[in-house]
Amino acid sequence: ITFISKGWGGRASDKLITESRGMLDNMLAGGSVLADRTFRIADAVGVHCARLEILAFPRPRAQLPSFIANVCIHVEHVTGIVRNTYTTLKSTIPVDSLMARGIEIDTTLDNKVVVCSASNNFCDYVVRFT
Structure with missing residues (x-):
């Protein structure tokens, strides 16, 4: 485990927590972030010259x-x-x-x-x- 964000209460979105808690500040250019398709942070990841790898299954049982x-x-x-x-x-x-x-x-x-x-x-x- 290399990063632990501070706790966040309430109904904050994954995007809000990710962008405001500094996780992306540790990204290196060319790095990747693994996330499912509901995690809408491609723009924030792109600012850090990294890639968002979506864990989506394109077809059943893929x-x-x-x-x-x-x-x-x-x-x-x-x-x-x-x-x-x-x-x-x-x-x-x-x-x-x-x-x-x-x-x-x-x-x-x-x-x-x-x-x-x-x-x-x-x-x-x-x-x-x-």
Whole structure:
């Protein structure tokens, strides 16, 4: 996991969150963003000289190229491990952990998600070193 955005409440769109939370600022020219067809951020990705790779199935039972399918499986695997391993992310979230205190920018929940995600990166089941 290389990027964790700050939490966002309410009914914010994927596009609004992606554009306002700085994820695209980390893009390198020529990079790619994998997204499904409902993720309408091609213009924002293009500004960073990157490509939006839409995970759309053109016909019933069509398959993704194996490299992209493997990336999608890996992403789902890693995010599932984070959700299921760290009980602090599985429990009911207290409302006060969703609010920043004083001059702090990050909420308690933001900090918990970053620590759990970073800790997960050290596990051997995420990336196997050869």
